[in-house]
Amino acid sequence: MNHSREKLARLYQKDHIAKSYIDERFSRPLGRVQHSCQVDCINRIIERYKARHLLEIACGPARLTSEVRGFEEGIALDRSDAMLEIAKSRTPVELPWQFMKGDAFNLNFERKFNLIYSFRFIRHFKLKERNKIYRQIKKVLNPGGFFIFDAIRHNKPILLRKYESGGKIEVYDKAYKNKAELQNELINAGFEVVDLYSCIEHFYIQACISRISHILSMDNMGFRTIRFLEKLKTSTPLEWTVLCQKK
Numbered sequence: 012m013n014h015s016r017e018k019l020a021r022l023y024q025k026d027h028i029a030k031s032y033i034d035e036r037f038s039r040p041l042g043r044v045q046h047s048c049q050v051d052c053i054n055r056i057i058e059r060y061k062a063r064h065l066l067e068i069a070c071g072p073a074r075l076t077s078e079v080r081g082f083e084e085g086i087a088l089d090r091s092d093a094m095l096e097i098a099k100s101r102t103p104v105e106l107p108w109q110f111m112k113g114d115a116f117n118l119n120f121e122r123k124f125n126l127i128y129s130f131r132f133i134r135h136f137k138l139k140e141r142n143k144i145y146r147q148i149k150k151v152l153n154p155g156g157f158f159i160f161d162a163i164r165h166n167k168p169i170l171l172r173k174y175e176s177g178g179k180i181e182v183y184d185k186a187y188k189n190k191a192e193l194q195n196e197l198i199n200a201g202f203e204v205v206d207l208y209s210c211i212e213h214f215y216i217q218a219c220i221s222r223i224s225h226i227l228s229m230d231n232m233g234f235r236t237i238r239f240l241e242k243l244k245t246s247t248p249l250e251w252t253v254l255c256q257k258k
């Protein structure tokens with residue numbers, strides 16, 4: 012079994028990591044803006060393409076799952092029991108999700124899906140493993156079906172990442188040099204890139220606003236300011252939400 016796959020799966024099986032995941036990454040203004048960009052993006056795509064049958068891969072504690080709307084039925088899959096337990100408890104019962112333990116590298120479904128999405132997961136693998144995931148996704152996606160995921164454009168300096176992770180960087184993150192590198196990877200994997208939605212346009216300024224507003228207990232004002240800055244478009248965002256289609 013591949014070492015990086017096992018390492019990632021083991022990390023998120025730990026109870027304390029599963030419990031603190033959302034709070035540590037998405038409770039401060041910058042994380043909240045990032046989260047709301049992703050939720051809005053997924054919901055807009057579901058509405059625009061009338062995607063009814065969804066699969067979420069590596070749903071974690073249902074950060075996104077619990078806020079996705081407009082579909083008929085969905086399966087949310089993860090390898091971690093600890094994550095799935097939290098995911099179930101956080102998701103409103105009226106949402107048509109079924110939670111399932113499973114492995115992204117071995118997707119076995121009788122049926123196919125119109126839309127598959129996966130966030131903060133594929134980025135943790137090197138190309139060979141990413142290609143294996145793409146093949147699994149293609150296997151269970153309808154012809155013309157959509158696939159959404161997040162891709163980092165810009166690698167935060169190693170010192171900043173170390174500081175954020177309390178001194179230890181535990182997982183690999185793939186960062187793309189530019190759009191062309193990302194597009195080529197997806198074309199080679201048999202997808203057509205439909206759109207790239209940028210998220211966190213001015214990372215350094217927005218990270219400072221987030222930190223200062225949090226220290227001053229002015230998180231809501233920080234959130235609004237960071238979100239306002241998203242309107243000022245650049246060609247150098249922190250990451251993209253990628254929409255692609257099975258060819």
Ligand SMILES: C[S@@+](CC[C@H](N)C(=O)[O-])C[C@H]1O[C@@H](n2cnc3c(N)ncnc32)[C@H](O)[C@@H]1O
Pocket residue numbers: 016019020023024068069070071072074075088089090091094113114115116129130131132
């Ligand atoms: C960083 S979390 C992302 C959670 C969520 N997608 C989000 O964006 O907040 C990564 C998730 O991948 C799950 N995971 C790790 N290896 C997996 C695998 N081989 N198949 C399915 N899920 C896996 C972990 O259990 C964890 O919940």
